[in-house]
Amino acid sequence: MKQQRPAFPIQLDSLSGGQPKSKPVAAPPRPAVKALPVPTKGQGLTPSPRQGLGMDSAAVRARMVQKLAQGGIQDAVVLQAMGAVERHRFVETALVNQAYEDTSLPIGLGQTISKPNVVARMLALLREGASGQLGRVLEIGTGCGYQAAVLSHMASEVYSMERLKGLHEKARDNLRTFRLHNVHLLLGDGMAGFAKGAPYAAIIAAAGGHNIPQPWLDQLAIGGRLVAPMVTPAGHQALVVVDKTAQGFQQQVLENVHFVPLKSGIS
Ligand code: SAH
Numbered sequence: 001m002k003q004q005r006p007a008f009p010i011q012l013d014s015l016s017g018g019q020p021k022s023k024p025v026a027a028p029p030r031p032a033v034k035a036l037p038v039p040t041k042g043q044g045l046t047p048s049p050r051q052g053l054g055m056d057s058a059a060v061r062a063r064m065v066q067k068l069a070q071g072g073i074q075d076a077v078v079l080q081a082m083g084a085v086e087r088h089r090f091v092e093t094a095l096v097n098q099a100y101e102d103t104s105l106p107i108g109l110g111q112t113i114s115k116p117n118v119v120a121r122m123l124a125l126l127r128e129g130a131s132g133q134l135g136r137v138l139e140i141g142t143g144c145g146y147q148a149a150v151l152s153h154m155a156s157e158v159y160s161m162e163r164l165k166g167l168h169e170k171a172r173d174n175l176r177t178f179r180l181h182n183v184h185l186l187l188g189d190g191m192a193g194f195a196k197g198a199p200y201a202a203i204i205a206a207a208g209g210h211n212i213p214q215p216w217l218d219q220l221a222i223g224g225r226l227v228a229p230m231v232t233p234a235g236h237q238a239l240v241v242v243d244k245t246a247q248g249f250q251q252q253v254l255e256n257v258h259f260v261p262l263k264s265g266i267s
Contacts, residue, residue, distance in 0.1 A: 057086055057088055057100075060099075060100045061082075061083050061086070061087070061100060062083060063100070064082070064083075064087075064100040064102075064116055065079050065082055065083040067102065068082060068116060068117060068120045071102075071117055073117075073120045073121065073124055074124070075123075075124040075127055075128070077127060077153075077154055078120050078123045078124045078127060078154070079120070080153070081123070081150045081151075081153035081154050082116060082119070082120055082123075082150060084150075084153055085146065085149045085150050085153070085178075087099045087100060087113075087116070087146055088100070089174060089177070090107070090113060090144040090145060090146040090149075090174050091105050091107070091113065091144070092106075092107075092108075100116070102115050102116055102117045103115055104118075104258075107143050107144040107167065107170070108144075108166065108167065108170065109164050109166050109167055110260070111143055111164070111167060111260050112143075112260060113143055113144050113146050113147075114147070114206060114259070118257060119146070119147050119150060121239075122204055122227045122239070123147075123150065123151070123154065123204075125225070125227045125239075125241055125254075126202045126204055126225055126227050127154065128225075129202065129224070129225025129227075129241065129243055130201050130202055130223070130224065130225055133154075133156075134151075134154055134155035134156070134201050134202050135155065135156050135157070135200075135201035135221075136155070136156060136157045136158075136159065136197055136199075136200050136201055137151055137155040137157070137158050137159070137200060137201060137202045137203070137204065138159045138160075138161070138193060138194060138197060138198075138200045138202070138203045138204070138216075138219065139151060139158060139159070139160040139161065139203075139204050139205075139206070140161055140190035140191075140193075140203070140204070140205040140206065140207060140216075140228075140262070141161070141162065141190065141205060141206030141207040141260075141262075142160040142161060142162035142167065142168060142171045142185060142186075143162065143167055143171065143206060144167065144170055144171055144174055145160070145170070145171030145172070145174045145175045145183075145185070146174075147204075147206060148160040148171065148175070148180075148183050148185070149174075149175060149178055149180060149183070151183075151204075152178075152180040152182050152183045155182070155201070155202070156182060157182050157184065157197070158180075158182055158183045158184065159184050159186060159194050159197040159200075160183060160184065160185055160186065161186045161187075161188050161189075161190035161193075161194060162185070162186070162187060162188075162190075163187075163188065163189050163190060163263060163264075163265065163266045163267065164266070164267060165187060165266065165267070168185060168186075168187040171185055172185055184197075187266060188266060189264055189265055189266055190205070190207075190262075191209070191213045191215070191262065191264050192213070192215050193213070193215035193216050193218070193219040194219070195215070195219060197219075198218075198219035198220075198221075199219060199220065199221035199222075199224065200219055200220055200221060200224055201221055201223075201224050201225075202220075202224055202225050202226070202227075203216050203219065203220055203224070203225075203226040203227075203228070204226070204227050204228070205226075205227070205228035205229065205259075205262065206229075206259060206260075207229070207259055207260050207261060207262040207263070208228065208229030208230050208231055208237045208257075208259045208260075208261065208262055209230065209231065209261065209262035210230070210231045211230065212226065212228060212230060212240065212242060216228075217242070217244070217249065220242070220244045221244065222244055222245065222246050223244070223245070224243075224244050225241065225242070225243050225244075226240075226241070226242040226243075226244075227239065227240070227241050228240055228242075229257045229259040232253065236256050237256060237257050237258060237259060238253050238254060238255065238256050238257065239253070239254040239255055239256075239257050240252070240253055240254070241254060
C-alpha cells in the first residue's frame with residue numbers, strides 16, 4: 001500500500017504541536033443538532049420497495065466480497081459486514097443492477113455513495129487503528145445510510161451526521177427495515193462533530209475539506225483513529241489517517257480519493 005509522508009504541513013494545525021489544542025473553532029453559529037434515532041421495535045416493518053435485483057443478492061454480495069478480498073482487503077470483520085448489508089436497498093431502482101459493482105453511485109441532491117472498495121478500505125483502516133472491536137464511532141456524511149449500516153456491524157454505537165435534510169430522511173427510510181438499534185442519525189453540520197457522543201473510538205468522514213475540523217480532533221478518544229478525505233496543498237484529495245495518542249497526534253497521508261466536498265451549515 002502506498003503511504004506517503006508528506007513534507008508539507010497539511011493544515012492539521014494541531015498535529016504538529018504534540019498536544020491537542022482546545023482552541024474554539026471560528027465558525028458561524030450552527031443550528032442545533034437534531035437527533036433522530038432509527039425507529040425501534042414495532043416501527044419500520046414495511047419491506048423496501050426496491051427488490052428489483054434479478055439475482056440472488058446474497059450470491060452477488062459474496063462475489064463483491066470476494067473481489068474486495070482479492071483487491072487487498074484482509075480484515076474479516078470488514079468483509080463480513082460488507083457481505084451482510086444489502087447495498088441494493090440504498091440505491092435508486094434504476095441503479096439496482098449496479099449496486100454490487102465497484103463504482104460510486106448517485107444518491108440524490110448531487111451526492112454519491114462511495115465505491116465498495118473505498119468503503120471497505122476506510123473501515124479496515126479504522127479497525128486497524130482501534131486494533132479490533134470499535135466502540136462509539138462518529139460518521140460525517142450519512143448520505144443514503146449505507147456505510148452507517150456497515151459500521152453498525154462493527155461498532156457498538158454509530159452516530160452518523162448529515163447536513164442535507166433530504167438525505168438524512170432518505171437514510172432514515174432506507175435504514176428502517178434493518179432496525180439497527182445502534183445507529184443514531186443526526187441532522188446537523190458534521191464540521192462541529194457531535195460532542196454529546198464523544199469521545200469516539202473512531203471518526204470517519206465521507207466528505208473532504210481543506211483541513212480536519214478541530215472538533216473532530218477534540219472529540220476523538222486517546223487511542224482513537226480518524227479517517228477522512230482531505231484536499232492537499234497540491235489540490236487533490238487524499239485519504240488522511242490521524243491517530244490520537246497520549247503524546248499527541250500522528251498523521252499519515254495515503255492514496256488519492258474522490259469524495260464530495262465537506263460543506264458547512266445544514267440545508
Ligand atoms: N457514507 C455515505 C456517503 C455519503 S456522500 C453513504 O454511504 O451513502 C457524503 C455526504 O456528506 C453527503 O451526503 C453530504 O451531504 C455530506 N456532508 C458534506 N458536508 C457535511 C457536513 N459538514 N456535515 C454532515 N454531512 C456533510
